[in-house]
Amino acid sequence: MMRYIAIKTEVNSDGSITISGMHKITHGSSGVSAEWIDVKIAKTNTIEPSKCDFISFDDKESATEVLLEADLDSDNIVVVGVEVD
Secondary structure (H helix, E strand, O other): OEEEEEEEEEEOOOOOEEEEEEEEEEEEOOEEEEEEEEOOOOOOOOOOHHHOOOOOEOOHHHHHHHHHHOOOOOOOEEEEEEEOO
């Protein structure tokens, strides 16, 4: 079985790269927005999504749909499948 998470990369002003995972989705009057958390500090457990700091999805299409709703379809964001036994 696979679970899917969204990962974003950013280049900082000092040239370092930050890799973040989608942490929270907010539906507001201005639309859908996403909050991200640095992978270095995130608790990750895609087998039990409630124990994971990343939002995980049952299928790639659901993750992609959220990214499109939040207008986050860019080259620095990808949906990654994680194998769950």
